[in-house]
Amino acid sequence: MRIRAPKDFWSGVMFCAFAAVALFAARGYSMGSAGRMGPGYFPLLLAGLLGALGAALIGRSILVGGEPIARFHVIPLTVIAAAICLFGVLIEPVGLIVSLAVLTVMSAWVGAQFRLAETVALAAALILFCVGVFVYALGLPLNLWPSL
Amino acid sequence: MDVISNLGLGFSVALTIQNITYCLIGALLGTLIGVLPGIGPVTTVAMLLPISFTLPPESAMILLAGIYYGAQYGGSTTAILVNIPGEASSVVTTIDGHAMARQGRAGPALGIAALGSFFAGCAATLLIALAAPPLATIALQFGPAEYFSLMVCGLIAAVVLARGSLLKAIAMVVLGLLLGLVGTDVNSGARRFNFGMTGLADGIEFVAISMAIYGIAEVVYNLEQKQAAKMVTGALGRVWPSFADVKQCAGSILRGTGLGAILGVLPGGGALLASFAAYTVEKKVASAPRQFGRGDIRGVAAPESANNAGAQTSFIPMLTLGIPGNPTMAMMIGALMIHGIAPGPRVMTDRPGLFWGLIASMWLGNLMLVVLNLPLVGIWVRLLRVPYRLLYPVIIVFCCIGAYTINNKAFDVFVMSFFAIFGYVALKLECEPAPLILGFVLGPMMEENLRRALLISRGDPMVFLQEPISLAFLVLAAGLLVVMAVPAIRIRREEALKE
Numbered sequence: 077m078r079i080r081a082p083k084d085f086w087s088g089v090m091f092c093a094f095a096a097v098a099l100f101a102a103r104g105y106s107m108g109s110a111g112r113m114g115p116g117y118f119p120l121l122l123a124g125l126l127g128a129l130g131a132a133l134i135g136r137s138i139l140v141g142g143e144p145i146a147r148f149h150v151i152p153l154t155v156i157a158a159a160i161c162l163f164g165v166l167i168e169p170v171g172l173i174v175s176l177a178v179l180t181v182m183s184a185w186v187g188a189q190f191r192l193a194e195t196v197a198l199a200a201a202l203i204l205f206c207v208g209v210f211v212y213a214l215g216l217p218l219n220l221w222p223s224l
Numbered sequence: 225m226d227v228i229s230n231l232g233l234g235f236s237v238a239l240t241i242q243n244i245t246y247c248l249i250g251a252l253l254g255t256l257i258g259v260l261p262g263i264g265p266v267t268t269v270a271m272l273l274p275i276s277f278t279l280p281p282e283s284a285m286i287l288l289a290g291i292y293y294g295a296q297y298g299g300s301t302t303a304i305l306v307n308i309p310g311e312a313s314s315v316v317t318t319i320d321g322h323a324m325a326r327q328g329r330a331g332p333a334l335g336i337a338a339l340g341s342f343f344a345g346c347a348a349t350l351l352i353a354l355a356a357p358p359l360a361t362i363a364l365q366f367g368p369a370e371y372f373s374l375m376v377c378g379l380i381a382a383v384v385l386a387r388g389s390l391l392k393a394i395a396m397v398v399l400g401l402l403l404g405l406v407g408t409d410v411n412s413g414a415r416r417f418n419f420g421m422t423g424l425a426d427g428i429e430f431v432a433i434s435m436a437i438y439g440i441a442e443v444v445y446n447l448e449q450k451q452a453a454k455m456v457t458g459a460l461g462r463v464w465p466s467f468a469d470v471k472q473c474a475g476s477i478l479r480g481t482g483l484g485a486i487l488g489v490l491p492g493g494g495a496l497l498a499s500f501a502a503y504t505v506e507k508k509v510a511s512a513p514r515q516f517g518r519g520d521i522r523g524v525a526a527p528e529s530a531n532n533a534g535a536q537t538s539f540i541p542m543l544t545l546g547i548p549g550n551p552t553m554a555m556m557i558g559a560l561m562i563h564g565i566a567p568g569p570r571v572m573t574d575r576p577g578l579f580w581g582l583i584a585s586m587w588l589g590n591l592m593l594v595v596l597n598l599p600l601v602g603i604w605v606r607l608l609r610v611p612y613r614l615l616y617p618v619i620i621v622f623c624c625i626g627a628y629t630i631n632n633k634a635f636d637v638f639v640m641s642f643f644a645i646f647g648y649v650a651l652k653l654e655c656e657p658a659p660l661i662l663g664f665v666l667g668p669m670m671e672e673n674l675r676r677a678l679l680i681s682r683g684d685p686m687v688f689l690q691e692p693i694s695l696a697f698l699v700l701a702a703g704l705l706v707v708m709a710v711p712a713i714r715i716r717r718e719e720a721l722k723e
Binding site: 102111118129136158168195216218 | 391394414629644
């Protein structure tokens with residue numbers, strides 16, 4: 077047995093994994109009956125269908141050929157995902173200005189053509205714009221500075 | 225005449241200073257992001273959803289709609305001048321549009337694109353005003369069984385018209401439906417799929433998941449692509465097309481508008497499909513088709529009219545049935561729900577000001593675009609010099625602020641980060657995200673209608689086949705699937721979508 081279509085194969089694995097998680101999480105939900113659907117009825121139906129579709133993809137990937145998967149660029153993905161999480165962690169305790177500075181610099185740093193001076197200018201411009209538009213013009217309740 | 229009094233009401237809403245301003249902002253912002261490659265209307269509408277929350281619903285919808293059709297105007301500018309599509313729906317415009325630019329006829333190309341779009345915009349606005357009320361009246365008769373089958377049919381059709389593997393697209397729909405069910409079940413109050421996290425009690429935030437997939441994941445994906453833009457600078461030439469140009473294009477504009485208007489209404493349709501189809505048809509029916517590809521002005525007029533017509537008529541199913549045909553319409557439904565308005569046929573009767581105001585604003589926005597766009601071309605071109613390394617941190621920042629401010633919950637930012645990773649993996653595996661978003665929006669509605677239909681029939685699933693309208697939708701859906709399974713047609717579909 078050989079995987080001929082890696083994209084289909086791994087998509088199938090991904091869908092099966094989601095289906096498995098859903099089935100596991102929904103194991104305690106009451107099914108009810110068709111006439112009186114419980115909270116578990118439709119989710120289990122969907123999870124079963126998703127698992128079947130995933131299995132079909134895996135099956136097809138062994139029978140029919142396909143393109144290889146392009147390389148995953150893990151570093152930009154990880155850094156940007158981490159920068160976003162960090163923004164979520166920082167926004168309440170340290171306020172908008174510092175969190176925006178961290179987010180902008182981290183995001184810009186991971187790009188191919190990072191230039192420090194330019195990034196600092198960009199961060200400053202973004203902070204000015206966001207504070208002006210979101211906090212003053214739209215009145216969104218955001219802390220600007222660390223709340224002491 | 226009802227239409228006239230309705231449009232009168234619409235203009236009385238759209239012509240307030242506040243709404244004119246939002247229409248203008250939406251149209252200009254739409255043009256701006258249309259010009260810039262690497263950021264599209266879906267991303268922008270997603271980023272603006274949290275802001276639209278602070279506006280009255282009429283203004284919010286007017287602003288967001290302006291972005292979608294404004295982007296169709298902007299996309300052509302980049303396509304013609306730089307030979308890269310500013311929007312996916314302008315891909316075919318690059319062929320003849322850029323050829324014209326190289327011949328020093330960039331001006332007329334831009335001019336005919338704007339004029340064609342304006343004509344298409346006017347025609348589509350009129351079509352919405354005429355077609356929406358009867359459709360909504362029919363939809364009001366629908367029971368839960370009809371609605372469930374309509375959603376099945378809509379989702380299947382959206383999948384069939386999407387690019388790539390059918391199997392993956394259906395799986396993405398099902399996954400989207402499943403993700404839409406996360407949170408508290410309205411019927412029983414049971415908490416589903418919350419994995420012990422209180423942040424998921426109200427479900428996955430729509431704004432967070434859509435920005436993650438269309439904003440962040442796209443950014444990460446774009447960062448890998450090498451981009452080298454060659455600019456055609458120098459004189460634009462006369463911007464206004466000559467009378468001979470207009471005469472030559474009249475048929476193309478009419479055909480493009482008609483085709484675009486029809487394809488826009490279909491689920492999975494909208495601007496993208498419309499422009500491709502219009503170009504293909506134009507090549508078949510036009511006289512002297514050999515000119516196509518070498519700077520034929522009709523090759524600009526037809527797809528640009530079609531994409532604008534399609535962008536606008538795709539509002540018809542969203543406004544009358546509450547069913548999104550493409551991801552941008554899913555965002556519009558999200559915007560309505562943020563304002564506590566249940567999308568569906570009742571919007572027109574319960575909120576006539578919103579409904580007709582939105583339609584009137586579309587015509588107004590098209591007028592603004594055609595008047596403003598041509599003189600502003602110089603500015604848009606200069607904006608193209610903004611490198612992506614400066615643009616993408618801006619997208620990330622707006623997404624983060626948006627995800628946080630929608631509920632003032634840091635949890636939604638973490639959700640966005642999670643789905644950004646998922647979205648990137650999906651892109652790499654060539655799983656189209658559009659079906660997922662459509663499924664996500666429809667998930668709870670579908671469950672509710674299934675539940676009600678089966679409650680009425682006492683658990684007999686035959687109810688979906690006994691109601692004639694419901695049966696028709698299901699037969700249509702099954703037919704589409706069967707047709708797609710036939711290999712010969714599948715190959716032709718792939719060719720048609722590739723072309």
